[in-house]
Amino acid sequence: MAMQTHAGDPGAFRGFDLTRVPSPCFVVDEARLEQNLQVLADIQARSGATVLCALKAFSMWSLAPLVSRYLSGVCASGLWEARLGREHYGGIIETFAAGYKSDEMGEIIALSDHIVFNTPAAKDRFLPMITAAGKEVHVGLRFNPGVAMGEDAKYDPAAPGSRLGTPLEQIDDAALAGVDGLHMHTLCEQGLEPLLAIWDHIAPRIRELAPQLKWINFGGGHHITRNDYDREGLIAFLQRVTAETGLHCYLEPGEAVALDCGILVGEVLDIVENDGPNAILDISATCHMPDVIEAPYRPALLGEAGDCHVRLGGPSCLAGDVIGRYAFGKTPEIGARVAFLDQAHYSMVKTTTFNGVRLPSLAIWNSTTDALRLVRQFDYTDFKGRLS
Ligand SMILES: Cc1ncc(COP(=O)(O)O)c(C=O)c1O
Structure with a gap:
């Protein structure tokens, strides 16, 4: 169907x-884009969270100056989006790929402020390169909350057997060595309720891990610019997470930036x-x-x-x-x-x-x-x- x-x-x-x-x-209507960006900038300002634009969804770089006026940077899916982000958008460049090629990592390190790994093993493999680069890079680890909320498994990174993110129960002290923050992305065109439900499920474990960390990134899939999205609820949620855990929150919506x-x-x-x-x-x-x-x-x-x-x-x-x-x-x-x-x-x-x-x-x-x-x-x- x-x-x-x-x-x-x-x-x-x-x-x-x-x-x-x-x-x-x-x-593309740049006036409508600006309205969406204003909504996202307001969430950013009032929640204290950082909002990045996911280039995978919308990377019409001739509008990068407008996007960068409102958002704090971009989320890149690999080397080329990171490069586009650095060339045209500026701000924070956060890179996440499910897998990295060794011959691209040097450039990714040079371009990125945050690099998020899909597994502790990939993090351990590339951490020495990051340290040797002598550049301040936040290292993130993507976890899989294991709570499937999507309508369709194809668009649900938390579906059973998913390759995206390390199951939360596997994240122990060794997995977190050298890690600054945790990243999750499991939503797709969703309102606030699924995010709250996932949080209820993961919060006890995240609270235990939080003292070792600086931030948590809630990925994309939040349909924040849709009229019926509970934006006040999102602001309250982000403030609550920071108050309860001490972690700075990041969001990286793509679709919500360019919706309609x-x-x-x-x-x-x-x-x-x-x-x-x-x-x-x-x-x-x-x-x-x-x-x-x-x-x-x-x-x-x-x-x-x-x-x-x-x-x-x-x-x-x-x-x-x-x-x-x-x-x-x-x-x-x-x-x-x-x-x-x-x-x-x-x-x-x-x-x-x-x-x-x-x-x-x-x-x-x-x-x-x-x-x-x-x-x-x-x-x-x-x-x-x-x-x-
Ligand atoms: C890691 C990650 N971040 C952000 C996004 C952006 O999601 P959306 O465009 O649904 O907001 C995606 C989409 O697949 C993603 O995989």
Whole structure:
């Protein structure tokens, strides 16, 4: 069954003329992004916690100056995101990867303020390199709280048998040697309740370990910028953790930074009648919105209304390159523009050029001033350059 997205509010995109950009194109509303950043900065200021932007979700670096104005740094998934963070964002660069390559660790140490390891063994292997670098780096260890809270095991790092994080019961004094803080990440698009439930489960052990530590990082997956998120509850929770344990709290949301900030604009290339109309778009699920197939989920369509049901799919050869079935007033014309909502996160960062399908351009719109700038267009060289 397809997952339901919790976002999909068109916001100011309701009034955006889709023909103002080339197709396909991601359009990000920087005014909406700033609103999200203000919410996160307020959590940071009032809770005393530190909030980092998870680049894996949203790393449109032309907006890095805006992101960095509000948040304290970034969370990187490895060397290249750490490098992007250092080049464009600044602030704290925290790197976590489930596995590190020895030949990348020197650069990761040079770039990062925090390095989080998935296992005590990896920490022990690389600790001498960190010490030898003579640079102040906070060493973290990711633990797995073992409380599965997700709707779907694929998106739940605490699902049974997970490779992500060392089970909390294995974290003993030897595991913590040389460690400054603990890290967990097990939520996905969730409210405050699952975080509180996990905390209830882990708090007795964390309180025992806390005297040896400086901080705890609660990862991402917190849908803080969604209207129904209990933000006051989160602030109270973070303050309580610090009061009870003496640990400084970190959060590293990705999706919440860019929630409902962007659309993916495409156009209709052809119509195939087969048990109803199928519109072929220049947007591909597999190349441009792979989570539609992976999750799977059905992205919301801007202005969807009517009694004419049309299957929308991509131009690629993949039979399953289908985005979903959508309602229109009538079968759309060739050249008609469409836009999928809430595409700023986890789409732009995941695109591929399978079948040589063109990558969407990147545009920044300001819904307050109506200023629009096209920041990137891709061509044949981007496809060719990844092959040889
Ligand atoms: C370690 C870690 N931190 C942060 C995030 C960001 O999560 P989200 O975008 O759901 O807030 C993820 C997402 O997979 C993650 O794996």
